[in-house]
Amino acid sequence: MAAFLLRHRQVSTLGVSGILKDKLDPSRPHVESRLGALAGVCNLLREYSTSNDNRAHKFDFLDLTCPHAWYPVARRKNRKIFLHVGPTNSGKTYHALKQLESSPSGVYCGPLRLLAWEVAKRLNKANVPCDLITGQEREEVNGAKHKAVTVEMADVTSNYSCAVVDEIQMLGCMTRGFSFTRALLGISADELHLCGDPAAVPLIQEILKPTGDDIHVQYYERLSPLVPSQKPLGSFKNIQTGDCIVTFSRREIYKLKGQIERGRKHLCSVVYGSLPPETRTRQATMFNDASSEFDVLVASDAIGMGLNLNISRIIFSTMKKFDGVEMRDLTISEVKQIAGRAGRYGSDFPVGEVTCLLADDLPLLHSSLKSPSPILECAGLFPTFDLIFMYSRLHPKKGLYRIMEHFLENAKLSENYFIANCEEMLKVAAVVDVLPISLHDKYLFVISPVDMRNEISSQGLTQFAQNYAQKGIVRLKEIFTPGTLQVPKTESALKELESIHKVLDLYVWLSFRLEDSFPDRELAASQKAICGLLIEEFLERFGWQKQPKTRKLPSRVNSGFLLSKETRQYV
Numbered sequence: 001m002a003a004f005l006l007r008h009r010q011v012s013t014l015g016v017s018g019i020l021k022d023k024l025d026p027s028r029p030h031v032e033s034r035l036g037a038l039a040g041v042c043n044l045l046r047e048y049s050t051s052n053d054n055r056a057h058k059f060d061f062l063d064l065t066c067p068h069a070w071y072p073v074a075r076r077k078n079r080k081i082f083l084h085v086g087p088t089n090s091g092k093t094y095h096a097l098k099q100l101e102s103s104p105s106g107v108y109c110g111p112l113r114l115l116a117w118e119v120a121k122r123l124n125k126a127n128v129p130c131d132l133i134t135g136q137e138r139e140e141v142n143g144a145k146h147k148a149v150t151v152e153m154a155d156v157t158s159n160y161s162c163a164v165v166d167e168i169q170m171l172g173c174m175t176r177g178f179s180f181t182r183a184l185l186g187i188s189a190d191e192l193h194l195c196g197d198p199a200a201v202p203l204i205q206e207i208l209k210p211t212g213d214d215i216h217v218q219y220y221e222r223l224s225p226l227v228p229s230q231k232p233l234g235s236f237k238n239i240q241t242g243d244c245i246v247t248f249s250r251r252e253i254y255k256l257k258g259q260i261e262r263g264r265k266h267l268c269s270v271v272y273g274s275l276p277p278e279t280r281t282r283q284a285t286m287f288n289d290a291s292s293e294f295d296v297l298v299a300s301d302a303i304g305m306g307l308n309l310n311i312s313r314i315i316f317s318t319m320k321k322f323d324g325v326e327m328r329d330l331t332i333s334e335v336k337q338i339a340g341r342a343g344r345y346g347s348d349f350p351v352g353e354v355t356c357l358l359a360d361d362l363p364l365l366h367s368s369l370k371s372p373s374p375i376l377e378c379a380g381l382f383p384t385f386d387l388i389f390m391y392s393r394l395h396p397k398k399g400l401y402r403i404m405e406h407f408l409e410n411a412k413l414s415e416n417y418f419i420a421n422c423e424e425m426l427k428v429a430a431v432v433d434v435l436p437i438s439l440h441d442k443y444l445f446v447i448s449p450v451d452m453r454n455e456i457s458s459q460g461l462t463q464f465a466q467n468y469a470q471k472g473i474v475r476l477k478e479i480f481t482p483g484t485l486q487v488p489k490t491e492s493a494l495k496e497l498e499s500i501h502k503v504l505d506l507y508v509w510l511s512f513r514l515e516d517s518f519p520d521r522e523l524a525a526s527q528k529a530i531c532g533l534l535i536e537e538f539l540e541r542f543g544w545q546k547q548p549k550t551r552k553l554p555s556r557v558n559s560g561f562l563l564s565k566e567t568r569q570y571v
């Protein structure tokens with residue numbers, strides 16, 4: 001762990017619990033879904049905070065059967081819901097955005113930061129001033145009445161004339177689905193445009209029944225053909241400009257990049273989930289740019305949503321993926337979503353092609369492309385902070401971990417909903433429960449974007465939470481030494497740099513919520529940018545091939561001289 005000095009301090013029992021209480025104002029537009037921008041529940045909270053315990057006991061906080069009632073602002077409206085559904089590349093988002101652009105005020109809620117960036121850019125370019133709000137970014141534009149946000153940041157207390165929720169089928173996602181459900185039920189807009197897979201239509205119609213909203217379903221057809229090939233790729237000799245090879249582990253990604261580049265005909269850009277988003281965008285831009293030498297893309301399913309790519313052919317190097325528990329076949333939706341990236345309308349390739357590396361994988365590819373995605377049956381749900389807080393008052397001795405666990409086991413749900421998988425959140429709850437901080441602050445750490453499976457990332461969170469509990473202020477320099485970042489030379493060094501980027505990203509996220517306690521946002525942001533540039537330096541200059549023994553690798557960033565001009569200007 002080069003740059004992070006994760007010092008383990010004794011946690012003081014004289015923590016600063018409560019000092020920062022009420023720092024998060026639920027009426028502020030950027031406060032997350034789970035931080036309870038639920039006016040309905042807030043009213044209950046006010047009522048019960050002045051009532052005696054007997055009354056509180058009568059209210060069943062575990063009853064989550066009527067989530068539509070949590071959003072009184074939206075319930076006061078008779079919303080017009082437009083469901084734009086169809087295959088990939090059929091213009092669903094395009095049409096919804098046209099409506100957003102021509103409305104006096106509105107919000108776009110996307111599943112990824114990259115999509116929110118793209119929409120903000122597009123609206124601003126079209127002279128519709130648009131703010132960008134994600135967990136880690138706030139870019140406010142003068143006079144903006146429009147916002148592009150990540151779905152977790154959707155504000156359910158404001159009124160809009162138009163709102164768009166993209167990739168709405170994600171309401172069935174085990175971990176993030178509840179944020180889509182919240183946007184669906186809670187956004188108060190005259191017109192709400194939902195874009196996604198037709199498999200979500202019956203569930204959305206069912207869920208919206210008690211709201212009385214008007215629903216119109218609009219079906220779309222693919223704008224350009226997607227042709228499944230009868231022949232596998234067979235050999236990397238058959239790779240062509242515009243190809244995108246898809247695989248599901250970073251190790252495989254670099255292995256394939258090496259194999260293809262050794263043929264000396266092509267250079268590969270790479271896109272995968274743990275690359276910093278800015279790096280992903282730049283890698284994609286290089287691939288899209290016909291004048292760049294990077295004419296082939298090696299990517300994970302991170303390309304499945306969001307990036308506009310000039311792909312002629314998708315090649316699945318495998319049809320199996322490790323899902324955290326086991327190796328399994330790709331689902332129909334995953335195959336369609338990924339394959340749908342080839343031959344985007346308006347790109348350099350009017351016809352998309354899709355194939356596999358191996359002949360044995362072709363039958364699954366063909367059958368998946370022919371089948372409709374299975375109908376979605378349930379939408380995700382998660383108790384808000386307000387519910388957890390009220391419940392905790394009845395069980396003051398229980399820590400956040402036990403409270404969450406109790407909710408997971410005992411929450412009452414109607415048949416259209418499931419409770420979100422919060423394994424990761426429980427891991428964080430176990431870490432913060434031993435610290436002398438308020439429930440509210442614990443909850444904040446629990447919902448932060450930390451990857452607890454990643455050692456550096458989870459140690460970063462632990463250190464931030466411990467320092468916060470001990471001193472109330474977390475200086476970045478106490479746990480991170482600027483100037484120590486290096487261009488990675490090995491796979492593990494690259495992975496470490498990606499993890500450091502994640503920790504810095506977490507710091508920025510916390511700095512937006514606990515501003516006084518995490519004051520070094522600018523430093524964290526600049527170090528994040530350096531991480532991204534160092535990763536790109538590595539990707540562009542060295543690839544994943546063996547380095548010639550005589551080649552001198554660049555040393556530390558602050559010595560600078562071996563770095564490209566672009567990187568040096570940031571150091």
Ligand SMILES: Nc1ncnc2c1ncn2[C@@H]1O[C@H](COP(=O)(O)OP(=O)(O)OP(=O)(O)O)[C@@H](O)[C@H]1O
Nearest residue numbers: 087088089090091092093094095308340344345346
């Ligand atoms: N009527 C149109 N005129 C010009 N460009 C269009 C039109 N409809 C769609 N496009 C372009 O075609 C591409 C695909 O459209 P869009 O992103 O809306 O598809 P989608 O159905 O939302 O796909 P996905 O399911 O992959 O998100 C985009 O680059 C979009 O700008």
Ligand SMILES: [Mg+2]
Nearest residue numbers: 092093166195
């Ligand atoms: Mg779309």
